[in-house]
């Protein structure tokens with residue numbers, strides 16, 4: 001710590017930081033533009049000027065930029081000195097010369113850092129009467145609008161997009177006062193992190209295009225803390241609603257997880273909540289096969305009839321909350337509940353969970369991932385399966401540069417200095433994946449090899465680190481060099497990290513990753529083991545315990561062993577063989593589907609019950625690090641939509657099941673924590689409904705600037721209705737209450753006096769970029785596995801893939817298209833490629849096809865565009881998972897493809913080539 005004196009007052013601040021960071025952490029208000037807490041300082045905008053004094057006798061001082069000046073114990077500075085104040089005012093005056101002053105029609109207005117800084121500096125009068133320079137705007141794709149005239153040339157966008165996120169297609173063009181920030185030509189921004197520009201740009205140059213299309217002023221959004229459900233990372237989000245429509249998603253700061261940034265699947269994928277395929281009323285299928293609507297009571301009566309006499313099987317889902325899965329399990333009994341994942345997926349997820357639970361490795365947060373100084377990636381294409389992890393790894397690659405800076409006298413926050421000094425120096429990252437990935441550019445070495453070779457590499461690296469670990473089959477020269485160099489880098493590291501997951505669909509890849517991490521632990525290293533799993537609540541569902549697999553369950557249903565099957569938020573046709581699913585559903589007297597969107601399983605149901613989405617109810621997901629995180633209802637759903645657990649509880653109550661008579665989600669959570677050991681800490685994921693903020697008030701979902709509450713309903717009734725009461729959470733459906741509680745994890749939006757933009761999040765942090773006041777959200781259910789000394793290890797597989805006719809399928813993933821729900825979002829749909837297969841050149845030649853030709857599966861309606869890649873293992877076919885027009889469910893055995901001479905890519909065929 002150091003003590004600095006600011007305008008005569010002493011503040012204890014973190015030593016080694018810059019003065020802007022220190023002043024903001026101390027709660028002082030100082031304007032800035034180019035500095036960003038995640039990107040450091042470049043001193044470009046000159047907005048953070050202060051006066052620095054030599055000592056207490058110095059009354060003159062000198063002007064300096066706070067963001068470029070290191071903290072020193074005893075340093076005396078002034079933010080209020082008149083020459084500093086005048087300087088900052090003049091800086092904003094020149095930054096605003098060309099600004100269009102179009103706040104009333106600007107989407108950023110009211111939540112704009114430029115507006116805030118203009119007010120803060122006191123620039124209130126425009127003297128410049130000349131012409132403003134103007135630019136043409138660009139088409140940047142379905143996610144981002146461009147309005148270049150609003151630019152103030154702070155360079156944050158390119159620093160974020162290029163330097164932080166590794167994107168190549170957004171640059172700064174021009175010179176002097178004609179700087180242009182955009183692409184060389186119009187076109188879709190390629191990075192899957194482009195959406196963060198909306199929050200990074202301090203003015204309205206880059207704005208959220210889907211939000212613009214159905215715009216509402218930002219202070220009129222109703223919001224609640226939530227969790228992204230589009231992958232297993234569990235980024236914290238702030239969804240905003242108005243008029244019953246989910247309008248946008250903003251980042252919700254989490255000090256250990258997503259920090260300041262989301263990926264575009266998370267930001268734009270939540271729009272599935274507004275999909276035309278939503279249904280809002282229960283329906284019962286008639287003998288003719290169409291649905292007739294049922295009201296709530298009718299639906300419950302029908303549900304109870306289906307429960308009568310027992311013989312009920314429940315199929316859960318890794319995309320449903322812990323609470324919904326537990327409620328179904330409690331209704332049907334643990335022996336008749338299946339987690340809804342395929343057998344293969346269940347095995348992988350259970351295996352990964354066991355490794356975290358029983359092994360000695362650290363389970364890393366994303367902050368830990370960013371701090372790793374050597375990384376080994378085995379089998380996982382993170383940019384497509386867990387994008388935010390890929391962004392964190394990109395920061396880990398910079399640790400070498402950050403380490404080189406202090407010996408050269410460069411503070412680590414001085415971004416340009418660090419980059420200039422380090423040039424291309426990067427921390428060692430070794431990656432072995434089936435295909436090229438979008439983070440190969442940060443890898444010291446990247447191999448694209450079969451899953452068998454990937455696991456072999458891992459087992460050999462573990463053996464190189466500790467000879468007690470079995471190595472397995474001999475390696476070729478290339479692989480031996482990879483093993484030697486990777487083992488050397490990992491053993492030299494202080495914070496080594498092993499990253500893998502279920503993406504390669506291989507238990508031996510997972511086991512190889514675990515062996516490497518554990519061999520490092522045995523050598524006394526604090527090794528991290530990050531294992532990605534397929535969905536938002538894969539671990540949460542697996543933690544409910546051993547259950548019959550989906551395949552076994554479908555077979556049981558096919559044999560007519562159950563009268564009724566209840567399917568929870570799960571399109572079984574995406575997970576299991578079509579014939580098997582059809583037989584199972586046909587043989588069940590009553591199929592009940594609880595879901596939010598129409599899908600094939602819903603179409604096959606006899607009774608359909610409308611379930612709330614994540615934005616319309618409370619619930620918990622367990623992420624890749626086993627962090628249980630609570631999401632809260634953002635708005636009341638339309639029609640008869642209610643949480644899936646509530647449908648189950650209401651039906652159970654009507655059927656006389658007093659054990660499932662949960663009045664509130666808190667009761668359900670308490671039962672779950674009691675019934676399942678793994679969830680004993682579940683209530684720690686969020687406070688109970690009775691939690692109250694300062695003055696015993698609820699936390700308002702609406703900011704105090706919220707307007708038009710009466711007018712919103714004027715078409716119905718000019719009297720303002722009473723705000724609905726929320727019995728399930730500490731939040732209010734109004735602006736009454738305390739919007740800044742000691743528990744920042746509960747903030748439904750961020751705002752602070754004078755700080756209307758997302759920059760206000762600093763007021764919720766213990767220190768800039770650090771933890772939130774009251775701690776970061778969520779509770780880790782597994783903190784660390786077994787303690788050292790430890791000698792766990794797996795043995796390498798002995799058999800190679802047997803000879804086979806046809807092609808062995810392997811799913812590869814797309815950030816846009818492979819996830820079920822986000823693919824329903826209108827903007828995401830524009831980025832989904834048509835179904836494709838990737839073939840080795842020899843296999844393509846054998847089929848008589850070239851790149852961009854078509855192939856089809858004669859046993860199904862699946863048709864694919866052909867891509868050819870020598871990295872594909874001969875005898876295999878890699879296919880884009882979940883893409884429209886392709887296989888709806890993953891094929892599990894060899895497939896035979898044939899040339900499709902009539903293949904035409906769909907008209908909206910959108911291919912930003914897989915790297």
Ligand code: SF4
Pocket residue numbers: 150151152153154155156157158181200201202203205206
């Ligand atoms: S576009 Fe935005 S982020 Fe980029 S330089 Fe201009 S004002 Fe700064």
Ligand code: SF4
Pocket residue numbers: 228229230231232233234235258262263264265266267386387388389
């Ligand atoms: S990384 Fe995953 S959890 Fe985070 S925003 Fe993207 S899809 Fe959502």
Ligand code: FES
Pocket residue numbers: 020031032033034035042043044045046047048049065066067068
């Ligand atoms: S914030 Fe300090 S110069 Fe821009």
